[in-house]
Amino acid sequence: MKYDYDLFVIGAGSGGVRAARIASLAGARVAVAEEYRIGGTCVIRGCVPKKLLVYGSEFAQAFADAAGFGWTVTGAHFDWPTLRDNVQKEVTRLSGLYTSNLYKAGVTPFEERAEVVDAHTVRLLKSGSQPTAERILIATGGAPQLPEGLPGVELGITSNEAFLLKELPKRILIVGGGYVALEFANIFHNLGAATRIVHRGDRMLRGFDDDLRAHLHIESERAGIELTMNATLTKLERAGGALRATLSTGDHVDADQVLFAIGRHPNTRGLGLEHAGVKVDKDGAVVVDEYSQSSLPSIYAIGDVTNRVNLTPVAIRDGHAFADTVYNKRPTAVDHRSVPSAVFGRPPIGTVGLGEGDARLSHGEVDIYRTNFRPMRNILAGNQERTLMKLVVDAKTDRLLGVHIAGEDAPEMIQLAAVAVKAGITKQQWDSTVALHPTAAEELVLLREKVQGPLSPA
Numbered sequence: 001m002k003y004d005y006d007l008f009v010i011g012a013g014s015g016g017v018r019a020a021r022i023a024s025l026a027g028a029r030v031a032v033a034e035e036y037r038i039g040g041t042c043v044i045r046g047c048v049p050k051k052l053l054v055y056g057s058e059f060a061q062a063f064a065d066a067a068g069f070g071w072t073v074t075g076a077h078f079d080w081p082t083l084r085d086n087v088q089k090e091v092t093r094l095s096g097l098y099t100s101n102l103y104k105a106g107v108t109p110f111e112e113r114a115e116v117v118d119a120h121t122v123r124l125l126k127s128g129s130q131p132t133a134e135r136i137l138i139a140t141g142g143a144p145q146l147p148e149g150l151p152g153v154e155l156g157i158t159s160n161e162a163f164l165l166k167e168l169p170k171r172i173l174i175v176g177g178g179y180v181a182l183e184f185a186n187i188f189h190n191l192g193a194a195t196r197i198v199h200r201g202d203r204m205l206r207g208f209d210d211d212l213r214a215h216l217h218i219e220s221e222r223a224g225i226e227l228t229m230n231a232t233l234t235k236l237e238r239a240g241g242a243l244r245a246t247l248s249t250g251d252h253v254d255a256d257q258v259l260f261a262i263g264r265h266p267n268t269r270g271l272g273l274e275h276a277g278v279k280v281d282k283d284g285a286v287v288v289d290e291y292s293q294s295s296l297p298s299i300y301a302i303g304d305v306t307n308r309v310n311l312t313p314v315a316i317r318d319g320h321a322f323a324d325t326v327y328n329k330r331p332t333a334v335d336h337r338s339v340p341s342a343v344f345g346r347p348p349i350g351t352v353g354l355g356e357g358d359a360r361l362s363h364g365e366v367d368i369y370r371t372n373f374r375p376m377r378n379i380l381a382g383n384q385e386r387t388l389m390k391l392v393v394d395a396k397t398d399r400l401l402g403v404h405i406a407g408e409d410a411p412e413m414i415q416l417a418a419v420a421v422k423a424g425i426t427k428q429q430w431d432s433t434v435a436l437h438p439t440a441a442e443e444l445v446l447l448r449e450k451v452q453g454p455l456s457p458a
């Protein structure tokens with residue numbers, strides 16, 4: 001044999017594990033290296049533990065809502081170590097499953113860091129060995145970014161550490177305006193921490209539909225999260241037993257924890273890619289073609305490290321498509337359009353397809369259908385949270401271009417709406433679906449009036 005392996009995968013996250021398993025089951029000799037814990041960001045310190053914390057944090061609202069339905073909840077008490085440790089137990093269980101699935105598929109795992117030496121060689125840092133492979137797959141994901149040059153930056157944490165905090169902070173300052181910032185703000189706020197988001201933009205959730213962004217801004221403030229927009233941190237320091245952040249506005253904010261959620265960068269630093277001749281872009285993402293092949297033909301890259309659509313199901317698709325293309329002789333390119341996504345805030349968001357602004361840019365004239373209401377459940381509960389639903393339709397073809405929901409169960413609804421958007425159905429076909437009563441989702445198929453202009457606060 002010319003090489004030690006047919007395929008060497010660097011990174012055992014969502015994409016790497018899928019690619020390794022499918023390639024191995026197709027008959028390839030596969031190894032995978034993981035420098036932290038098998039399972040990757042999603043399983044260890046992303047989607048899964050985050051969603052479990054969201055579930056845990058939502059009891060607070062449920063207890064508050066219960067009174068309107070006749071319940072008296074007394075003595076409710078939250079214990080952070082219990083939730084944190086139970087979440088970590090589940091993470092460990094899942095990581096074990098991922099590991100055993102690799103073994104079952106015949107993949108050789110190395111639990112150590114790997115770097116690229118050349119087109120067919122990797123270096124394993126702990127053992128110092130240099131196995132060779134016909135192909136190398138870069139599946140190293142992304143890592144949290146920190147504000148460059150901020151004095152005291154080392155006093156803050158990122159989402160990586162947020163899952164493992166010894167104590168629940170009484171006050172937390174979250175820096176950033178993306179979905180990770182908003183989700184952690186809701187988790188900590190619901191669990192009882194005084195929570196403030198500081199964001200350099202004038203609205204959170206850049207890239208999402210503007211009405212959704214406006215709605216989330218209103219609802220987050222209504223829920224009691226303090227929002228400081230158009231501001232950054234200029235200094236972080238210890239003050240007594242806490243931290244003091246100085247803002248670009250000159251204000252000071254005291255907190256027990258400062259969490260930086262200002263974005264993620266592709267995990268290619270020190271990986272040896274440029275040295276081996278693999279092209280990376282200005283952000284460090286590996287440049288690949290539609291089959292995930294890099295500028296060096298024996299090296300491929302999938303998932304977050306390519307910075308295409310940074311979501312777990314996409315990384316898994318990328319990994320599977322790579323293995324099908326190369327080892328199952330079924331060339332498969334992943335379509336990265338109309339991928340649904342969620343933000344588990346209050347209210348949660350589910351969104352798919354084009355937002356109104358992007359749709360106008362790419363399609364010209366669009367019709368907008370929108371409703372903003374207080375769902376039935378919230379009336380009895382005395383809960384003021386409102387739901388927003390919005391459809392973006394191509395005025396020329398009547399095709400549905402985007403569905404955007406902020407409301408209870410929006411992530412669950414959007415998965416099915418995504419089928420319709422992906423299939424390219426028309427608004428007329430959408431409307432021909434009979435409503436399901438009584439649900440909030442029925443409002444989606446009852447939207448008949450076109451609206452104009454941005455959402456105004458209700």
Ligand SMILES: Cc1cc2nc3c(=O)[nH]c(=O)nc-3n(C[C@H](O)[C@H](O)[C@H](O)COP(=O)(O)OP(=O)(O)OC[C@H]3O[C@@H](n4cnc5c(N)ncnc54)[C@H](O)[C@@H]3O)c2cc1C
Pocket residue numbers: 010011012013014015016033034035036037038039040041042043045046047048050112113114115139140141142159180267271302303304305310311312313315
């Ligand atoms: C807080 C948070 C919440 C998220 N929530 C969601 C969500 O709700 N839904 C969703 O779809 N996505 C979510 N994501 C994004 C999702 O986690 C990623 O899109 C997904 O994990 C990408 O998979 P991947 O295989 O590309 O990389 P990863 O899962 O990041 O795996 C890469 C692996 O490579 C390892 N590695 C890196 N360099 C090396 C090296 N040199 N040698 C060996 N190993 C290495 C890393 O340790 C890591 O385990 C979330 C992310 C975060 C941070």
